[in-house]
Amino acid sequence: MLNRQQAPDFKQVSTINFIQPxxxxxxxxxxxxxxxxxxxxxxxxxxxxxxxxxxxxxxxxxxxxxxxxxxxxxxxxxxxxxxxxxxxxxxxxxxxxxxxxxxxxxxxxxxxxxxxxxxxxxxxxxxxxxxxxxxxxxxxxxxxxxxxxxxxxxxxxxxxxxxxxxxxxxxxxxxxxxxxxxxxxxxxxxxxxxxxxxxxxxxxxxxxxxxxxxxxxxxGQHWEKSNAIKNVFNFSATGKQVIYKEKPEAIQSAIRIGQLAINRKHEDFPGLQILNTILGGYFGSRLMTNIREDKGYTYGIGSGISSLQQAGYLFISTEVGADVCAAALTEIYKEIATLKTTPVGEEELNLVRNYMLGSMLGSLENVFSHADKFKNIYFAGLDYSYYAKYIEKVKSITAEELLALANKYLTTDSFTEVVIGKK
CATH class of the missing domain: 3.30.830.10 (Metalloenzyme, LuxS/M16 peptidase-like)
Structure with missing residues (x-):
């Protein structure tokens, strides 16, 4: 008989096949x-x-x-x-x-x-x-x-x-x-x-x-060419910025925190994606567990890494009750500090591994999804070896590597912190 009180064993995704163009x-x-x-x-x-x-x-x-x-x-x-x-x-x-x-x-x-x-x-x-x-x-x-x-x-x-x-x-x-x-x-x-x-x-x-x-x-013909100049931008870290716009009538305050980071072209990007998932990249993340489930400050909070062609950035965003905005900020920075000082446990890391590999596999539901995956690498100047390296990194990354990445990229003393509402 099937024991429905016992969770099934995790089975890690072994291979993910991409339709190449x-x-x-x-x-x-x-x-x-x-x-x-x-x-x-x-x-x-x-x-x-x-x-x-x-x-x-x-x-x-x-x-x-x-x-x-x-x-x-x-x-x-x-x-x-x-x-x-x-x-x-x-x-x-x-x-x-x-x-x-x-x-x-x-x-x-x-x-x-x-x-x-x-x-x-x-x-x-x-x-x-x-x-x-x-x-x-x-x-x-x-x-x-x-x-x-x-x-x-x-x-x-x-x-x-x-x-x-x-x-x-x-x-x-x-x-x-x-x-x-x-x-x-x-x-x-x-x-x-x-x-x-x-x-x-x-x-x-x-x-x-x-x-x-x-x-x-x-x-393929009768289509006029031009000599346009592709947009080129250069960005550099601006140091700590705190932007607060008070709205006395606000019931909720919007928080957005982050900084410039690497994009998909950088070798650390897959590892940073794993770190981000642990911090706030899925429903079981530390930010959700602490600030939503434990404290009840918000309906939702998350973090992300965006890869643009000429820049990358990481961010944390949420809306919290105006009366708990300061407390929410404290807890956000607390979770970041923990990632920089305490190694991630093996059980949590295995959960994130399975989540990320499952999400990758699940995202390839049809031919259009395969085309979207191709666009991600083509316009970044990469090839399909990127996904092979990504999958291998998810499978093999260690707690020590994550600790090093947290200290390298989660540099809160250079974060930009935006709060709209009350704090």
Whole structure:
């Protein structure tokens, strides 16, 4: 009989297999990476463009262009684009990050011939009609006005600006920046950034040679190149910063603490990810156990490490009752100090190992997930040996290594501490 009072034994994940892409190029040199899975008649095509020509006085150009890119061409209105894409059961979306802007098409394989010309029209001839820009400006200013009343969003803005200053990673967006958006600037940025020499295409799903030929017919020619300059930033540690914005009426205070750190390119990054998981990277973490489960100061608290192309940073974030903000800060620093002085126990370390390997395996649920894993390493200039080293590090890291990493990277005397509310 199965004893349901006894937990099953841990079984560590032994191997994780990745679907690696096939690389080709269009006639005009645009690299195309294809991750094939023929189980479903569905394909995702991502057109990824580096953000370029950063100007601090025009910080919204890249995000506005990415958001409005499908709002009208010489041939099609925004409504017509949406209706034609919808007619074929396809889905068209855009995404902006600090490093790149992406235009993504989801479609059935059999409709590629019909929907690719629409996407080509968007990527080569977007016009950014003034009335669409006016609506965007109005909506975004209203959204900003609402967000500036939210302590957690304010803490994110203050934290990013303290670490990264007036760059694409940290610029403090204000209402005036939306008022200063001009249609001619958007057209200029579009022509500079959305070009074949600034594009990488990643295709995942059921995509065969016929699909590639259709892609090449549409995007391998008659697509104007440019001489845009990819964004380049340099960051250095600023030392201890304490930013406190009091809101006397606040019921909760938003806390965000952290500092510049390494990114995925650094050999210590996998080890630091393990350390972060122990500190605040999963539900059973030390911060959650102490500050949520034991003290009851918050509904949730977590820590993370973000890897950007030109920087990395670690952070701890939470919202706590305004009356316990000071106590929560004390407990956060206490948990960091413990990681720097006391080795992690073997039982806890094994739990984290199994959690991280299980999460990695679970994240590879479909072909799109495999494509996302490829993007993580490709745009960091890495190859699949990164994941092999990551998995090996999770399996083999020792308490002594974690202690050394904690003392090397959790340098609280140079943390930036942001509190919005009361403390």
């Amino acid at each position: 096939e690389k080709k190029a269009l006639a005009n040199g645009v690299p195309v990476f294809t991750i094939f899975s023929g189980e479903q008649d569905l394909v995702r095509i991502e057109f990824i463009f580096d953000n370029v020509n950063w100007k601090v006085e025009k910080p919204l150009q890249a995000i506005a262009v990415n958001t409005l890119i499908n709002n009208g061409t010489t041939r099609l209105t925004a409504k017509e684009i949406a209706e034609q894409i919808d007619f074929y059961g396809a889905f068209f979306q855009t995404e902006y990050t600090q490093d790149q802007s992406t235009v993504t098409l989801y479609t059935l394989n059999k409709h590629l011939q019909s929907v690719l010309p629409i996407v080509k029209d968007v990527l080569s001839d977007s016009q950014f009609p003034q009335h669409e820009l006016d609506i965007y400006i109005q909506n975004q200013k209203q959204k900003l006005q609402v967000n500036l009343k939210k302590n957690d969003i304010l803490s994110r803005k203050e934290f990013a600006h303290a670490l990264f200053g007036d760059t694409a990673y940290g610029v403090d967006i204000q209402a005036k920046h939306y008022d200063e958006l001009k249609r001619e600037d958007l057209i200029g940025y579009f022509k500079a950034a959305y070009t074949p020499n600034n594009c990488t295409i990643i295709v995942s799903g059921k995509f065969d040679e016929t699909g590639f030929e259709l892609l090449n017919q549409n995007f």
